Amino acid sequence: MSEKNTCCSHQHHHEKSPVKVDIVTPGLPDLPNLPSSASKFRLKIEQMDCPTEEALIRKALSSLPGVLALEFDLINRVLTVHHEAADMAAIQQRLAGTGMQGIELTGEQTIKEQAANVSARSWLHYWPVALGGLAAIAAELLGWYSGDENSLVIALLALCTILSCGIPTLKKGWIALRHFSLNIHLLMTAAVLGATAIGQWPEAAMVIWLFAIAELIEAASLSRARNIIQGLHSQAPETTLLQQADGSWLSVPTGSVELGKSIQIRPGDRVPLDGIIENGQSSINEAAITGESMPVEKKTGDLVYAGSLNQSGLLQVRVTAVQASTMLARIAQSVQEAQGQRAPTQRFVDRFAAIYTPVVFVIAILLAVLPPLLLQHGWHDSLYRALVLLVIACPCALVISTPVTVVSGLALAARRGIVIKGGVYLEQARHLKTIAFDKTGTLTAGKPQLIETVSLGEKSAEDILTLAASLDAHSSHPLAIALLNACKNPLLTATNIKLFEEGRGRGVSGEMNGLDYHLGNQAMWQALQTMDAPGKQPAALEQELSRLEAAANTVLFLCQGNQLLGLLALADQIREHSRAALAELQDMGIKTVMLTGDNAKTAAAVAAQAGISEFQSQMLPTEKLSAIQKYGEKGLTAMCGDGINDTPALARADIGFAMAAGSDTALETADVAFMQDDLRKLPEMIRISQRTASILTQNISFALLVKFVFFGLALTGHASLWMAVFADAGTSVLVVLNGLRLLNSKK
CATH class of the missing domain: 3.40.50.1000 (HAD superfamily/HAD-like)
Structure with a gap:
């Protein structure tokens, strides 16, 4: 806890820092400048996993009336459209013009369901590539053995490859040409058609087949990257044991559990939702949250987090956060x-x-x-x-x-x-x-603790602590909590509580039993222009302060009016x-x-x-x-x-x-x-x-090196298309x- 306010200065200003988002659409405003009337929706676009598709979508949508900003999440294939009364039908029509389709998302579960559906369909992409590969290899071998790459058989085999695994690339190339977008699909389309035009049928077949394989491998690699984020969510179980009205326990979907409900977590199970332990104690592995695998001992009243692993005891937990709001x-x-x-x-x-x-x-x-x-x-x-x-x-x-x-x-x-x-x-x-x-x-x-209370007047150290704790009764500052924990006497009722802040003096003021009291730092006491305390000379007070502060104590001053009553020394480890x-x-x-x-x-x-x-x-x-x-x-x-x-x-x-x-x-x-x-x-x-x-650095250097090497080989005629x-x-x-x-x- 920061000490720029003492225990007596308890106004915590929770200021959320502005979200730093990179809007990739040229000519559109940054998110922090969007009007308050702006809305947004998210679209899952399965065909969007590369800057190639991003550029097409950006060009297609940025000029639509009402579209204010676009956010692209290529890893998860999600487009967020910030808008003011934008026409969804027009957006979908523009997307269709790029060969893509957007499915509106309403929550995280929808993303998971869409991902599962895509995974179930993914096997359909493999058999055309396998068929095309056989035809491409056959064309290459026949061309190599016969020396005639323009024969009808080789041309038919190459066409078989192009039709079986090249149509998606050719369609995307045509779309890119219509949108004047110089992307990989247009380049590959030009390379394939150019190769067929000059009679290099085996080369054309090999190019389109290798490109199809590369896209499948890239998709699999990106899928793993996509699963990184989904894996964070999946550490919390999808079902929860929820207490019923008759006291029994029923397994229900975690997303249906409401705040304040009681759930049960058995030994060996993961915690499904954030909550406070109502009954039981256990060792909890909180690695999903803290990254630390050493278990933490938890008991009644302690907080547990979704995704944590309950290693030993049976726990009954009161839910403090629904599934979408857990710390995980x-x-x-x-x-x-x-x-x-x-x-x-x-x-x-x-x-x-x-x-x-x-x-x-x-x-x-x-x-x-x-x-x-x-x-x-x-x-x-x-x-x-x-x-x-x-x-x-x-x-x-x-x-x-x-x-x-x-x-x-x-x-x-x-x-x-x-x-x-x-x-x-x-x-x-x-x-x-x-x-x-x-x-x-x-x-x-x-977590400071009260080390010593020093009386500088007629009041006892116990009375000084009671007065100080009473002033801080409603504060959550660590120093205030330390005073409250140390005070064993009943607290007094303090009224007219207000912060004291003048120059470097910081503290809190209040009225108890008709008298004004102040609790704060040394600068506060000095600002009150305190007179010499009875029984203590300034030199003796300075010596007392030096002794307490030299031991790394934080010293608070309790005053009645402008008279110093005592010192409270607190220390933090x-x-x-x-x-x-x-x-x-x-x-x-x-x-x-x-x-x-x-x-x-x-x-x-x-x-x-x-x-x-x-x-x-x-x-x-x-x-x-x-x-x-x-x-x-x-x-x-x-x-x-x-x-x-x-x-x-x-x-x-x-x-x-x-x-x-x-x-x-x-x-x-x-x-x-x-x-x-x-x-x-x-x-x-x-x-x-x-x-x-x-x-x-490794990736950029390697990619550039390969580009420059093949650039040189191409200029000198030593590189083939399929290479x-x-x-x-x-x-x-x-x-x-x-x-x-x-x-x-x-x-």
Whole structure:
């Protein structure tokens, strides 16, 4: 918990940071600027799993009246249309014009059902490809043995291949031509028709067959990436034991269980819904949420999360979140939204592809025309080389590998209890230069205890604690909770409770038994212009303060009017792994600093325990914000807090990290949320960022190398059409599989 407000300053401002969504439709506004009257609907488009289809849809729909913005989720084949009274019939008509069909989705279950239906039909795609493959191989062998590639038998075999597995590609090529879209299907169509025109029937058959195989393999690879997100949802069971009116238990669909109902979780079962234990105790494995496989002991009154594994006892749980609102569902939704955004590398690849393909296409045309006209080369050879270049012009391997790699990185992080809200943060983390940490609840456990109460007047220490706890009776701040836990006496009734904030003085004021009381930090006491306390000289008070603060205590001042009555010293323990996590960050070359609203001596003691050499104390929220801005001038800067009281600094930092421990607020306010209060998640997230960047670099470098090699081979006449297709398709498959390797990464 942030200490920029003391226990007496309890207004927590939960400010949700704006959603950072990349709208890929040119000329349309970003989501944050959409009018309040805007609506949206989602369409499942089975034919949309590549930027090729995205470009067609974008061109077809962006000019429709009422369409405000488009979001493309290629991994899950979902298009979100933001609109104002857009005509659904017109949208479906435009989609049909691109050869695609959209099915409107109303919930997550619909997505699962559609995925199941597609899986059941997928086998239908294999037999035509198998038939076409036999014909293509036969044509190639006959052509090689006979030396006559224009024979009627070879032409018929090639036509058999084209008709059995090439019709979808040719249809898409025709649609692309009608929409003036230079995509892979148009390039392949041109290559196949061109090969038949110059009598290269076996080549035409082999090209269309290899391309069909490549599309099937790519679809299977993308299906695995798609299942990454669905796998997060599937960790919670689909059925739940629900208590009936007569006390019996009945298995019902999890989605039908309402808030407040009692459910039963047997040993060995997974928890279906978030809830509070009403009866029983058990060891719970919360790896689905926190990424930590060590079981946690749970008892009556404790919270359990959907997807967790009940390892021992029988539990009765009162439901606190329906299926769509569980922490597991929120994590899955955050990852799904994050992978729909374009990461920096993906934006670069898209820009490169937009230039690369037209340039190579123009070069292919020039290669087909200029050598015969200017150098007296044969038209056949020139056209053949141009057709090879058309195949090489496809940037699929480059474009498709990036989103698969990014979603794998996001899913890997989610499995380890790290929820990253966008690919941009996944990529930026490895470049961080400075990370600023809040103290309470981040470096420390956030569970302070009252260490000592010092009376400075006539009232006893017990009375001082009672007065202080009474002022804080309705606060949820950790310091207030510590006072309430320590107070054994009945609380007094405090009225006219209000926050005290003047300059650096922060606290709370209230009236008890007709007298005004104030509880807050030292600056509050000074702002009240307290006179010398009876029985204690200022020098003695300073000595008392020094003694308490040197022991890393947070000291609160209790005043009656402007008279100081006593001091309350509270201490928070440093988190078990804070020092090790910070040392690991420092070994990575990242500067670590602490920003706290606590006093200088307490801050110095905590910083020393955590291994931080630079800290700033007694900071107001605005000063924390300014500090983040200053550090940001020297490089990428992150802020790590609790996600509740650090909203301004978290929002200003390049990356905001929140210690969540299952908190809804942290998921809303931070760019990255750690679902377990363990700072070791931070260097782990940076390692995932580094690993993701490494694989992205490998994929881009390999894809470009293959392109340039075959570009040279095509120009010199040493590459065949089927070799180019094989290289292009093989590269696409390899980079996708390489991206999926992230899921098998070890810690």
